[in-house]
Amino acid sequence: DSGVTQTPKHLITATGQRVTLRCSPRSGDLSVYWYQQSLDQGLQFLIQYYNGEERAKGNILERFSAQQFPDLHSELNLSSLELGDSALYFCASSASGVETQYFGPGTRLLVL
Amino acid sequence: DAKTTQPTSMDCAEGRAANLPCNHSTISGNEYVYWYRQIHSQGPQYIIHGLKNNETNEMASLIITEDRKSSTLILPHATLRDTAVYYCIVRAYYGGSQGNLIFGKGTKLSVKP
Numbered sequence: 001d002s003g004v005t006q007t008p009k010h011l012i013t014a015t016g017q018r019v020t021l022r023c024s025p026r027s028g029d030l031s032v033y034w035y036q037q038s039l040d041q042g043l044q045f046l047i048q049y050y051n052g053e054e055r056a057k058g059n060i061l062e063r064f065s066a067q068q069f070p071d072l073h074s075e076l077n078l079s080s081l082e083l084g085d086s087a088l089y090f091c092a093s094s095a096s097g098v099e100t101q102y103f104g105p106g107t108r109l110l111v112l
Numbered sequence: 113d114a115k116t117t118q119p120t121s122m123d124c125a126e127g128r129a130a131n132l133p134c135n136h137s138t139i140s141g142n143e144y145v146y147w148y149r150q151i152h153s154q155g156p157q158y159i160i161h162g163l164k165n166n167e168t169n170e171m172a173s174l175i176i177t178e179d180r181k182s183s184t185l186i187l188p189h190a191t192l193r194d195t196a197v198y199y200c201i202v203r204a205y206y207g208g209s210q211g212n213l214i215f216g217k218g219t220k221l222s223v224k225p
Binding site for chain 2: 002004033035042043044045048056058088090092100101102103104105106108
């Protein structure tokens with residue numbers, strides 16, 4: 001158990017819908033990262049937050065957004081969902097922006 | 113793109129040492145070598161990391177060559193539960209985009225009875 005929690009574990013929705021994925025970092029960690037893992041793309045970095053502020057962006061679509069709240073939990077919002085958004089979404093956290101990242105168990109999203 | 117090259121797959125007999133190689137010939141002086149593994153579709157699990165000295169923890173040992181262009185992850189006594197995809201990642205020890213993990217395809221290690 002890494003100490004990073006993610007909810008929900010599974011999510012099934014339809015095209016065009018919007019969903020929110022939630023991540024709680026390890027106690028004391030200030031930085032949260034989001035990654036997407038699809039069958040054809042592998043694990044890809046989406047976005048990083050540090051202490052409530054966006055720190056870095058990766059291959060995140062404009063339909064996706066994220067935020068980190070004062071209690072340091074983070075949410076990833078996915079809107080106008082397409083079939084291709086079906087994937088595993090992982091959250092990771094680290095003490096700062098440079099320390100080792102620890103991953104949560106992931107949310108499996110299926111868009112039908 | 114990932115800065116590392118790993119074999120696509122490897123087999124290892126249960127109880128034997130598993131030695132997983134990684135080439136990172138373009139590694140720069142401020143980049144660490146990190147190893148993670150992913151068992152089935154679980155979240156990637158941190159194993160070990162190092163800069164230039166060999167490192168050991170309760171899970172594995174990391175051997176980095178003197179020129180730092182390659183490394184080997186050693187699982188001393190592999191078990192069936194070590195069957196996973198192992199990722200070798202080079203990562204700068206800075207914040208911002210340089211600090212993020214770039215995953216390649218990794219090595220699928222199959223531990224056989």
